[in-house]
Amino acid sequence: MTQRVAVVTGAARGIGAAIAVRLAADGMAVAVLDLEESACATTVGRITDAGGRALGVGADVSDASAVSAAVERVASELGPPVVLVNNAGVIRDNLLFKMTDDDWETVMAVHLRGAFLMSRACQKFMVEQRWGRIVNISSTSALGNRGQANYATAKAGLQGLAKTLAIELGPFGVTANAVAPGFIETDMTAATAARVGVDFETFKKAAAEQIPVRRVGQPEDIAHTVSFLVSEGAGYVSGQVIYVAGGPRN
Numbered sequence: 001m002t003q004r005v006a007v008v009t010g011a012a013r014g015i016g017a018a019i020a021v022r023l024a025a026d027g028m029a030v031a032v033l034d035l036e037e038s039a040c041a042t043t044v045g046r047i048t049d050a051g052g053r054a055l056g057v058g059a060d061v062s063d064a065s066a067v068s069a070a071v072e073r074v075a076s077e078l079g080p081p082v083v084l085v086n087n088a089g090v091i092r093d094n095l096l097f098k099m100t101d102d103d104w105e106t107v108m109a110v111h112l113r114g115a116f117l118m119s120r121a122c123q124k125f126m127v128e129q130r131w132g133r134i135v136n137i138s139s140t141s142a143l144g145n146r147g148q149a150n151y152a153t154a155k156a157g158l159q160g161l162a163k164t165l166a167i168e169l170g171p172f173g174v175t176a177n178a179v180a181p182g183f184i185e186t187d188m189t190a191a192t193a194a195r196v197g198v199d200f201e202t203f204k205k206a207a208a209e210q211i212p213v214r215r216v217g218q219p220e221d222i223a224h225t226v227s228f229l230v231s232e233g234a235g236y237v238s239g240q241v242i243y244v245a246g247g248p249r250n
């Protein structure tokens, strides 16, 4: 069987980097996509040092022409992308009365427009191959979270997108699902701690006390679930949302 090609967005660091490394360890060639190609070098190096195949690609997922150029480049340099993980994300937290138009538009553009553009560009290859896997990285914030009207809306939207792609693309052997992480230790949660003026270790400890398994999540916890959803054996799991949060929702 020829090597499958995966694209992971926002894969320069954090959860995306862990997913890219894991899918490469699972045997896929991986396009490590992030805003700046140079920022992808560390993740690409981790994959190639372990004997895998990887390509760093710079693109803004909310830019339609950048997305089509990036996906065409992946197809010509690595092969047809049949696995897509829509992971790129940003936060612009604020209570509704302080949330600016730009806070709203930026979060919608990266999460929702980005996942739409990437999915539309990659589905062509999946349908041609009669096999594909799409995973959207949602969040427990989709259930509602104070100060995140923009982010919660976008993350709920990513679940609706996955369910609809599951219906439209299922007849072509393509599954689409969402993974909804709880608190994961990354730069994003470190930035949240900094914004509220709490030392990150204290912030993590307080979060862990509220989580049933009594620890915060690691990027590898999400990578493991994504690995399952994109595996051959998960072909009958589609249109689902898996919360990976150390408990039912947080």
Ligand code: NAP
Pocket (backbone or CB within 6 Å): 009, 010, 011, 012, 013, 014, 015, 016, 033, 034, 035, 036, 039, 059, 060, 061, 062, 086, 087, 088, 089, 090, 110, 114, 137, 138, 139, 140, 180, 181, 182, 183, 184, 185, 186, 187, 188, 189
């Ligand atoms: P992170 O460390 O901030 O990494 C996000 C990556 O996405 C960065 O490399 C960032 O690039 C990239 N990115 C941002 N905008 C982009 C764009 N327009 N086009 C391409 N790449 C872009 O965040 P993370 O914690 O790993 O989060 C990854 C995903 O998981 C996000 O969708 C996030 O919402 C979701 N999530 C995270 C948590 C958590 O607790 N950490 C919980 C639930 C869900 P730059 O570095 O250049 O900005």
